[in-house]
Amino acid sequence: MASITRALRPLCRTTPSFRMAARRPLPSHLARSTHAFSTTSRRRDVDLSSLTPTPITLLSETESMMADTVSKFAQEQIGPKVRDMDEAEAMDPAIVEQLFEQGLMSIEVPEEYGGAGMNFTSAIVAIEELARIDPSVSVMVDVHNTLVNTAILKYGDAQARRTWLPKLATGTVGSFCLSEPASGSDAFALQTKAEKLSDGYKLNGSKMWITNAMESGVFIVFANLDPSQGYKGITAFIVEKDTPGFSIAKKEKKLGIRASSTCVLNFDDVVIPKSNLLGEEGQGYKYAISVLNEGRIGIAAQMTGLALGAWENAARYVWNDRRQFGQLIGTFQGMQHQLAQAYTEIAAARALVYNAARKKEAGQDFVQDAAMAKLYASQVAGRVSGSAVEWMGGMGFVREGIAEKMFRDSKIGAIYEGTSNIQLQTIAKLLQKQYTN
Numbered sequence: 384m385a386s387i388t389r390a391l392r393p394l395c396r397t398t399p400s401f402r403m404a405a406r407r408p409l410p411s412h413l414a415r416s417t418h419a420f421s422t423t424s425r426r427r428d429v430d431l432s433s434l435t436p437t438p439i440t441l442l443s444e445t446e447s448m449m450a451d452t453v454s455k456f457a458q459e460q461i462g463p464k465v466r467d468m469d470e471a472e473a474m475d476p477a478i479v480e481q482l483f484e485q486g487l488m489s490i491e492v493p494e495e496y497g498g499a500g501m502n503f504t505s506a507i508v509a510i511e512e513l514a515r516i517d518p519s520v521s522v523m524v525d526v527h528n529t530l531v532n533t534a535i536l537k538y539g540d541a542q543a544r545r546t547w548l549p550k551l552a553t554g555t556v557g558s559f560c561l562s563e564p565a566s567g568s569d570a571f572a573l574q575t576k577a578e579k580l581s582d583g584y585k586l587n588g589s590k591m592w593i594t595n596a597m598e599s600g601v602f603i604v605f606a607n608l609d610p611s612q613g614y615k616g617i618t619a620f621i622v623e624k625d626t627p628g629f630s631i632a633k634k635e636k637k638l639g640i641r642a643s644s645t646c647v648l649n650f651d652d653v654v655i656p657k658s659n660l661l662g663e664e665g666q667g668y669k670y671a672i673s674v675l676n677e678g679r680i681g682i683a684a685q686m687t688g689l690a691l692g693a694w695e696n697a698a699r700y701v702w703n704d705r706r707q708f709g710q711l712i713g714t715f716q717g718m719q720h721q722l723a724q725a726y727t728e729i730a731a732a733r734a735l736v737y738n739a740a741r742k743k744e745a746g747q748d749f750v751q752d753a754a755m756a757k758l759y760a761s762q763v764a765g766r767v768s769g770s771a772v773e774w775m776g777g778m779g780f781v782r783e784g785i786a787e788k789m790f791r792d793s794k795i796g797a798i799y800e801g802t803s804n805i806q807l808q809t810i811a812k813l814l815q816k817q818y819t820n
């Protein structure tokens with residue numbers, strides 16, 4: 384099968400993300416009056432006054448083709464394996480190989496490093512389409528692209544980019560290692576320590592809940608180089624799987640996204656060269672915050688894809704297969720209203736996700752938008768996938784189709800990359816700042 388992203392490259396080079404049109408700026412009193420309806424609107428890096436507004440969910444030709452081709456790939460290649468991978472609690476290595484072949488593991492990585500050189504929304508679209516079929520495969524692609532590749536692209540120097548990005552584009556999976564047994568929501572209370580050596584660094588400590596760990600060859604690890612400085616000592620390092628002293632201590636058995644590996648990692652006198660420092664010493668907390676802000680949009684996309692997949696699966700059943708009282712169950716008004724309500728909520732969540740992605744691409748502040756998208760999309764995914772189980776009755780409850788799996792998978796959206804309470808905290812803090820005199 385030809386690579387999806389390679390086929391889209393010529394389009395991606397010529398198609399702008401936004402159509403530009405001449406438009407006079409609003410008079411200042413009108414511009415101010417829009418303030419109350421905008422989110423995180425104080426910074427204006429980009430002059431958007433000349434843009435013609437389009438529907439938020441309108442995709443460029445490249446993005447649209449990305450959605451179609453990933454959807455086809457997910458249905459044909461991943462779909463038949465979803466149930467077995469969930470039961471086995473393991474990702475099929477052939478799927479991982481195909482993700483690389485299709486160029487889905489380096490969507491935003493520039494072509495000079497072997498990536499597809501596409502935009503952020505293309506990655507979001509791919510994550511969403513994969514989650515519609517399997518949220519486990521989706522999170523593998525999400526973490527690899529939006530956290531690992533992004534961290535190296537944004538903060539790695541020229542040598543780091545040349546060393547790591549081609550590997551991450553062609554066959555080496557990546558993990559992002561921040562959480563620890565004693566630091567989850569309070570991530571920067573991390574205990575893993577780094578010690579400076581004459582020609583490198585030595586790491587000691589452990590990490591918990593690390594996605595992709597069983598498949599990964601490259602780990603971005605946050606450790607404190609100077610605990611006397613508190614969170615300002617946190618530094619990012621790159622550790623390769625075969626480094627002596629590095630080990631996978633445990634693979635978690637989980638409620639959902641069971642094919643996605645989640646592991647405890649140990650670092651026991653792990654010595655790495657100087658060149659494996661990512662960016663600058665003491666800047667790790669800033670890198671983690673910035674990368675996770677973007678990553679949250681990816682998780683929000685995973686959740687909207689999951690919600691849509693669960694809804695579609697149930698909709699097909701109630702409108703085509705199952706009859707009671709002499710008619711298809713989806714033709715009862717009580718069912719129709721629930722299906723319509725759920726679809727409306729999915730559409731609202733998608734609007735938040737695409738708005739956050741577009742604001743990020745436009746260089747605007749998007750932190751509040753990303754938090755709102757993740758919060759709401761995970762709530763919608765939970766509600767819709769739960770209802771979908773009920774709409775299918777007993778058939779939704781058994782481990783044959785995907786209804787019960789989507790319901791189980793939905794729960795993680797409110798936990799990783801910042802729990803729902805943490806998203807609410809971010810949203811409230813930014814609102815308070817905006818509304819405090």
Ligand SMILES: Cc1cc2nc3c(=O)[nH]c(=O)nc-3n(C[C@H](O)[C@H](O)[C@H](O)COP(=O)(O)OP(=O)(O)OC[C@H]3O[C@@H](n4cnc5c(N)ncnc54)[C@H](O)[C@@H]3O)c2cc1C
Nearest residue numbers: 559560561562567568592593594645798799800801802804
């Ligand atoms: C499947 C899975 C994959 C993961 N993948 C990764 C990964 O790849 N890399 C990585 O670094 N981490 C990963 N994580 C970790 C994840 O980010 C954390 O689980 C998450 O940040 C929550 O931390 P915690 O589990 O320690 O919960 P806790 O922080 O203990 O929170 C428990 C509860 O307390 C609430 N709470 C905590 N503090 C506050 C507060 N100040 N105000 C209000 N409520 C609060 C939380 O909202 C939550 O409801 C993963 C986790 C899971 C389950």
